[in-house]
Amino acid sequence: MERRKFIKHSATASLIAGTALWSPMAIGHNLMGPSTTDPTAKKITILHTNDTHSHIEPITGGRNDGRGGVARRATLINKVRQENANTILLDCGDIFQGTPYFNFYGGELEIKLMSMLGYDAATLGNHDFDNGIEGLYKQLPHASFDFVISNYDFSNTIMEGHTSPYRVIVKDGVRVGLFGLGIELQGLVAPSMYKETKYLDPITVTQDMVAALRDKEQCDIVICMSHLGYSYRGDKISDMALAQKTSGIDLIIGGHTHTFLDQPEMVLNTKGETVLVNQVGCYGINLGRIDFYLKQGNLTASDKVVYEI
């Protein structure tokens, strides 16, 4: 895979290099992450999956033969955690449906294994309602992680009070804010399945979540876990559209469209700041990894943010 490096002035927020750049300046030691001389340097690793669709065992047959498998994913996650204890593991929905494991056990094994793998949070996909809202509720006791969903109003449903609109995870003093966005269920899921779940506008909800996470919770990194889908023709809200139409998000990790991205997209938000948008296909074939290197205090006008993607 071709690796590219982008450098961004923090003050002007404009990309000084829009194309592939291997700048000697960028490789200067002050940009190389937590250096031994800076005690405030921090590294936070985000690992993410989406649309694992009950793929417990490696895939057999077809073009993805031999890929995936939860037990192997665990090996990779453990390896990353050994490299960096400050790792957060997230899933962007559609945990359920796709192999007989779901049809026979209702998602119990999927959720149990995610708990064993040490997932910190997951958002909800449309297929997570495939056994009805009761079928989702039934599996909650197996989850040692949080379901974070900001734009589903579960009032008057069995799920009320069992999800969080946002979460803050503190790793090595760095405050990482998470919120979750689900896709509109009407048309995708039978109303008898999602019952009185109300879908709220993702853009409006995002601005509320950003305000809560940035201002109230003083988060250093804000991550949107989305099941909206990567990109659509027309006006339908997607991760790419959300990135452009909002501000305050550092990273959108997505799902639903089973989009295999070789590297995250870099999108400018309404304030001209860079947002990364990523999605790693489906069926547990890939694990996405984003490392954030941080230091204390604000960046000065001469500081640059380097994106190695």
Place this chain on the structure above:
Amino acid sequence: MTVICRKGLIVLAFAKAVLLTTSCKTDAYTTHRVNAQLMQIDTALSAVDDIEKIIKPYKESLDAQMGSALAYNPIAMSKNDTPLNTRIGNMLAGIAREQGGPIFEKRTGKKIDLVLLNHGGIRSAIPAGPVTTRTAYEVMPFENEMVIAQLKPEQMKELIDYLVQGRRAHPLDGIEITVQENEVNVLLDGKELDYSRNYNVLTNDYLLTGGDNMEFFTRAVNSTSLNYKIRNAMIDYFNKIDTLKFAADRRFTVVE
């Protein structure tokens, strides 16, 4: 270690912010570098034993349930055995009618006139020998449910034209199409298309939305969902019969 923010921490953060109003927050961190990697999960990675141990009993139970014989198939059948109607296609259409028909009749008091599924939806052949739950999953891995579309005669004409022009072995039941040179002869339950009535066509939710270019379904007068997956209909059918007895027949033929 994960520290979850609770109210006490919020208060603390707020107190600090008040104390440090003249300078920037010293406990805030700013990203100055981001590195992204796509990590592949493949055979190069070993499996974690503890995880495999959890999976094992589920897998064994699943394999046992999936693999136990429900019925018997005397001769292997695939969707490419014969040109315009196949044993496996006729089986699917037949199962859909047999399993779905009584539910539709009970709910609406109406009978199913025609079954139309799609050739592309048959994802696997069925070998000769025991027929299992796994067979149903292999043939029909999709979650498609049976729906009944009420079609006007105009859309029935479009449906017939689609079949005649496409000449594919879509699963069909309740129709006989004979194409001889330029002459097309169509019988629905032994009768010609009646332009004074609507027809109830059993299909699936994918085709109802125009899947496989079956645009005529999008113009249905109305539709009734049975909330019954085709795969489950297959499993239920396999459970109640002993031997699969389906044959290719004259329901769609072209006389050259």
